[in-house]
Amino acid sequence: MDSGTGRAHGKAILLGEHAVVYGAPALAVPIPFLTATARATRVPCPDDGGEGISFTIAGPGPAASAPLPGDGTRQMLAEFREATGFSDDLCVDVVVDCAVPQGRGLGSSAACARAAVLALADLCGFGLDAATVFRLVQASENVAHGRASGIDAVATGSDSPVLFRSGVVQELSTNFEGRFVIADSGVGGSTKEAVELVRRRFEHDAQAKEEFVSRASGLTGGAVRDLEQGDLAGLGARLTENHVLLQELGLSTDRIDRLVAAALMAGSPGAKISGGGLGGCVIALAGGPGAAEELGRTLREAGATRTWIVPMRRLASHVD
Ligand code: MEV
Numbered sequence: 187m188d189s190g191t192g193r194a195h196g197k198a199i200l201l202g203e204h205a206v207v208y209g210a211p212a213l214a215v216p217i218p219f220l221t222a223t224a225r226a227t228r229v230p231c232p233d234d235g236g237e238g239i240s241f242t243i244a245g246p247g248p249a250a251s252a253p254l255p256g257d258g259t260r261q262m263l264a265e266f267r268e269a270t271g272f273s274d275d276l277c278v279d280v281v282v283d284c285a286v287p288q289g290r291g292l293g294s295s296a297a298c299a300r301a302a303v304l305a306l307a308d309l310c311g312f313g314l315d316a317a318t319v320f321r322l323v324q325a326s327e328n329v330a331h332g333r334a335s336g337i338d339a340v341a342t343g344s345d346s347p348v349l350f351r352s353g354v355v356q357e358l359s360t361n362f363e364g365r366f367v368i369a370d371s372g373v374g375g376s377t378k379e380a381v382e383l384v385r386r387r388f389e390h391d392a393q394a395k396e397e398f399v400s401r402a403s404g405l406t407g408g409a410v411r412d413l414e415q416g417d418l419a420g421l422g423a424r425l426t427e428n429h430v431l432l433q434e435l436g437l438s439t440d441r442i443d444r445l446v447a448a449a450l451m452a453g454s455p456g457a458k459i460s461g462g463g464l465g466g467c468v469i470a471l472a473g474g475p476g477a478a479e480e481l482g483r484t485l486r487e488a489g490a491t492r493t494w495i496v497p498m499r500r501l502a503s504h505v506d
Pocket of ligand 1: 205
């Protein structure tokens with residue numbers, strides 16, 4: 187075979203971002219319609235003995251941050267070679283068509299890395315198990331985020347909402363009827379900078395770290411119960427409380443705060459920043475499909491550059 191393909195998709199974090207880096211649980215939903223598709227094609231090797239594998243990312247720009255940092259892909263490839271015995275004298279072009287917007291906290295770096303790993307494995311005829319794919323994506327993510335919990339590496343390949351804690355994944359099967367409206371603030375943020383900002387904040391304040399992790403853990407645990415019980419108001423209140431925690435750490439922006447306020451004013455049960463922060467997206471809860479459409483309109487009027495609606499169900503049933 188001369189070419190291979192791999193696919194992944196975006197994700198949104200409902201609760202627990204940043205705290206998850208310190209061992210707290212976090213909840214994420216897949217965004218199936220924001221896809222990353224990679225094609226790996228065997229090409230003639232350059233005469234000068236240069237790099238055997240090249241990566242190109244195609245997709246909506248401009249980029250706030252490159253989705254796959256050069257060091258990250260090198261690390262990922264080194265691990266790929268180790269895991270598969272992939273030979274150095276094979277030359278490959280990998281092109282990733284990435285519809286996941288960059289720098290918006292929607293998992294573009296993990297989705298690109300996952301799609302690329304799967305395309306390379308497909309080209310070489312390797313059937314990689316889930317743990318190996320996770321490890322290879324994490325090799326890139328640890329460079330992209332500085333320190334990555336692993337939630338993006340998992341959620342960008344999952345069919346279901348996931349509860350993630352310290353590398354342990356629980357796929358949630360829920361009949362929760364609520365919808366999430368994701369609203370792009372139009373300004374990108376760097377997850378790496380955000381993770382570093384939090385690290386520095388906690389470096390000399392162990393108590394602040396403990397409090398943040400414990401409060402975020404409580405909110406995520408409560409949200410799992412809300413989802414089981416279909417408690418829209420309860421879940422919404424926890425989302426907004428989680429926003430305040432992230433805001434207190436300096437991870438929100440004026441634009442994001444305005445969008446959160448607009449969502450709440452419009453009757454959303456709860457809203458928050460989602461993902462790394464310092465820009466990016468807001469995630470706001472809505473009841474049914476009609477309420478979600480209406481909330482999306484309100485958020486665009488309040489300055490969101492685009493909105494998406496994500497249900498809390500398995501992927502197979504939410505390609506609608
Ligand atoms: C980024 O989507 C989520 C963070 O918690 C970083 C991570 O978990 O790797 C900010």
